[in-house]
Amino acid sequence: MLATAVRNGSTRPAHPASDSRTADDVEAGIIALWQKYGKSHEQVVRDRLVLHYAPLVKYVAGRVGTGLPAHVDVGDLIQSGIFGLVDAIEKFEFERGLKFETYAMQRIRGAILDDLRSQDWVPRSVRSRARDVERALERLGAKLQRTPTDRELAAELKIGLAELRELYAQLQLTSVVALDELIAAGRGGTGAGASLAESLPDNHAEDPVAALVDLDSRRQLADAIAQLAERDRVVVTLYYFENLTLAEIGKVLGVTESRVCQLHTRAVLRLRTKLNEQTD
The missing domain is CATH 1.10.1740.10 (RNA polymerase sigma factor, region 2, helix turn helix motif)
Structure with a gap:
């Protein structure tokens, strides 16, 4: 035995x-x-x-x-x-x-x-490139004390502007649930955070503690969004808070749907970088 x-x-x-x-x-x-x-x-x-x-x-x-x-x-x-x-x-x-x-x-x-x-449906090579972009954004943000432009980011990565935009199109696969993860990151990455849908207020059964935590998460997310470039801020707002499709956002901005995809991916990467900076 x-x-x-x-x-x-x-x-x-x-x-x-x-x-x-x-x-x-x-x-x-x-x-x-x-x-x-x-x-x-x-x-x-x-x-x-x-x-x-x-x-x-x-x-x-x-x-x-x-x-x-x-x-x-x-x-x-x-x-x-x-x-x-x-x-x-x-x-x-x-x-x-x-x-x-x-x-x-x-x-x-x-x-x-x-x-x-x-x-994981995203190839490891794409995951690796996403980490390269995030690290470059962190370096430039610390150096410039502002959000870097695409041209500055491309120079930091030693690639052309067209190649950077093609990279954005590939990286959009890695940000399917980005805002849900960003909210958790804004809470210190403890895993205690809810998803974006779960963090919306419930008028029928409001929990005061949950409301305070939700308020703090929204404040951190709002601060991070406010630091984005204007076009990135518009894309995030229209996509996640106004529930517009990428095609509809493209009509608002006067650009193609594929360009909106690139802008969305860039915005999410920059949001993730800024929220990680808040928790450091």
Whole structure:
């Protein structure tokens, strides 16, 4: 048995010697399980090994989950990690005398990351370019003490203006739920923030605490929007607060819908940068 058993019905406090024997018994039980699984590969034996090493999955999932967006459920990471643990058990060669925990943690982490990547519709190269743009915006904003223009940003990135606008079109994939994430970032990135829809006031059941938190989030978002260039500010206001489509915004501004997409992406990137600056 893997679990510690109470012997002879005794309820006396455990002594260090008995604790040592218990640990030795557990270790011996695990070795016996590995030996039995190596010979039979029975599912029931494998499942007992899974139960024993399950805490590894929770540990790895917690480490991987640190820094991920608030909407990522740790429970989903654990579920993915369990598959990695099962795979590790099935492929581990116990007779080689290697430490299983080290091998399993790599497999668990790989399974979790593979699952996260499969859920992300944005190519990693585009994610990387988005981070480059955000860092460039931060550098220029600190240097110029104002929002940089597209031409200044293109020069900082060492690309042409046309290439920057093409990049905006690619990066619009990364900002599908940008304002929801921005509100959470404005609250310090604790994950306690609600989505934009959930933060709208409910006239039938208003919570005073929620109202105060919502007011602070709106203030931070309003301050960040106020610092945007005029055209970016118009796009954000019309799209998120007036619920106009990109085509309708294009008619208001007298530009094409694709140009509005570029302006929207640029505005969201600049908003994210400004809100992150407020929380630093």
